[in-house]
Amino acid sequence: MPKNPADCASMTDIRVEIDRLDQALVALFAERWAYIGRAAEIKKAAGLKADIPARVDEVRRNARDNAANAGLDPDFYEDIWARLIRHSIEREQVMLGESAD
Numbered sequence: 001m002p003k004n005p006a007d008c009a010s011m012t013d014i015r016v017e018i019d020r021l022d023q024a025l026v027a028l029f030a031e032r033w034a035y036i037g038r039a040a041e042i043k044k045a046a047g048l049k050a051d052i053p054a055r056v057d058e059v060r061r062n063a064r065d066n067a068a069n070a071g072l073d074p075d076f077y078e079d080i081w082a083r084l085i086r087h088s089i090e091r092e093q094v095m096l097g098e099s100a101d
Helices: 011-046 053-069 074-096
Strands: none
Touching (some): 011 074, 053 074
16 A cells, blocks of 8 residues: 555655656556557648647646646756657657658
């Protein structure tokens, strides 16, 4: 059963919880990745490009706002999301034939 940080009495407890959260984060990233693939399929049928700057800006703003609302450093999490977005666009570009990968 997951523990709250205050309930952890040892570094072993802390490490178990961090590992559990890391697994959950990877599972969420895998789920997000599946949506990126589907987005590329829909974009292809609609004649859209992989990179839609207005949406990129919106996702980055959301990352900043979500981080700030959680009491986290918005600059740090926007940077993580910028890399995530760039990686997602690169995958879509390949799927859409916009890139020679």
